Amino acid sequence: MLASLAVRAAPVAGAEASGGTVTEDAASLYLQNCASCHGVNGEGGVAGPSLKGVGAASVDFYLRTGRMPLGAPGQRPQRQDPIFDDEQIRALVDYVVGFGGDGPEIPQVRAGGDVRRGWELYVANCAACHAATGAGNAVGGGNVAVGLGQATDVEIAEATLIGPGAMPRFALSQEDRDALIAYVNYLRTAESPGGAPIGGFGPVAEGFVSVVIGLTALVLVALFVGRRSHEGEPGSPLPADALTEAAVDEAAATRAGEGRA
Ligand code: HEC
Ligand code: HEC
Known part of the structure; x- marks a missing residue:
């Protein structure tokens, strides 16, 4: 199904080559890959929710983590390689935001957050689902709180803002978000005491x-x-x-x- 979507996306490259504007590209990308489920104007339908007011953060997160476009109605969104490049993602984000409503913007992240503060926040808010190690966990109802080994800094910030799937949203200050990101990065890189990483999460x-x-x-x-x-x-x-x-x-x-x- 993914393959067929990719094939259907192919003519868009042609439109670009023949001098189509960014807006036209975005429109055809959207119509070919999203409209069948989310509606021509993002109004939603049987196979997908309305995209009005989900915000740039949500569209960016779902596209960058490859969760969208969903392969088929009824599937569960899953993290995988994105099928769009940076430029296409930016175009789609703008296009969907253009449907109206005011959801969260793509958050800014700063390096150098306070790891200790991040640890406190992580233990209090995230560990129950993603495990103390960040390795992830089943959280009931067939939902899986995926491991945090892959998400980029921006994706982590976006996830806390939008609460994908069964995850709640978190109202965090920028400082706290940066601290969390610093701690998640620490979880990934910290060496295990024996010198050998255990399951990728020392x-x-x-x-x-x-x-x-x-x-x-x-x-x-x-x-x-x-x-x-x-x-x-x-x-x-x-x-x-x-x-x-x-x-x-x-x-x-x-x-x-x-x-x-
Ligand atoms: C086969 C149907 C299908 C297709 C195609 C599809 N989506 Fe979705 N989309 C869904 C469903 C179903 C959900 C709800 C998933 C969930 O919450 O578990 C969803 C959720 C989303 C969300 C999150 C909405 C929110 O409430 O935050 C965004 C953003 C999104 N889709 C964007 C897109 C974009 C952009 C495309 C095209 C590139 C696309 N989708 C293609 C079915 C689809
Ligand atoms: C109630 C359980 C729950 C809690 C609490 C929770 N999450 Fe999640 N989280 C999830 C689930 C479930 C997903 C997968 C959603 C999906 O794929 O649709 C997820 C996805 C993510 C992702 C996306 C990972 C990827 O690679 O795509 C990140 C990042 C994330 N969570 C970070 C956090 C952080 C940081 C916290 C604490 C502030 C947190 N989560 C708290 C359940 C939870």
Whole structure:
């Protein structure tokens, strides 16, 4: 079905070559690839929702992630290679926005967001569906919160604005959006503690190991504090200096070192 759509899109290139304006190209792209489901004027129909007021962010997201055009009515939109190039996507975005309504614009993103803040936001808002690692998850009703390994920065921002499919929308400040993007990028690139990425998302193991190290350190501290409070008590099973502060530090440092090695 995708192949046949691509074939049907072919004459458009001809229109371009014969000096067709951008508007004409956009119109024929839309009529050939979208109108059958979304209506000639984006009014919607049995096979697709109205596109009035969905906003540039939505059209851009659905086209760049290859979710649209849908291959056939009744299919579920899925992330795949886009069938349009940049220029065609821009033209289609403008064309659909021209149907009216005022949905969200394509968001601006800035590099260098606050990763720690992004982590907080991610854990609170995204991890339940996309998993702590970003690897994705089934979220019920046959919906899948896809892995976050592929989305570009702009696509991440767009997704939070438009809430594709079963995903809710999030009202985030630009700073918070940039922070989330920085954290999602961190999830992708952070190395796993063993040096070998695990399933493409190292931080699963990294998070796990840091919990283990953290707990070990806590247990050591608890042991130490426990001993100290028994110091001098008659019948205390161990000499007071059995576990010195230095020994605790050294043990913790060794463990931490092992974890990072
Ligand atoms: C075979 C039918 C079909 C075709 C062809 C199709 N769409 Fe869709 N489109 C749908 C359906 C169904 C949905 C709703 C998907 C969902 O929400 O799970 C949708 C959703 C969308 C959305 C999201 C709307 C929103 O509420 O945010 C956009 C944007 C969109 N389509 C744009 C396009 C464009 C642009 C084209 C042409 C390049 C296109 N679609 C072609 C069926 C189609
Ligand atoms: C209720 C579950 C849910 C929550 C919470 C949620 N998402 Fe999603 N998300 C989804 C689903 C489902 C999809 C796939 C939608 C589709 O394909 O139609 C998705 C898709 C995405 C995509 C598109 C990925 C791609 O490669 O195309 C991104 C990016 C994304 N989500 C980011 C986020 C971020 C960031 C948060 C937190 C602010 C978040 N999501 C919270 C369910 C959720």
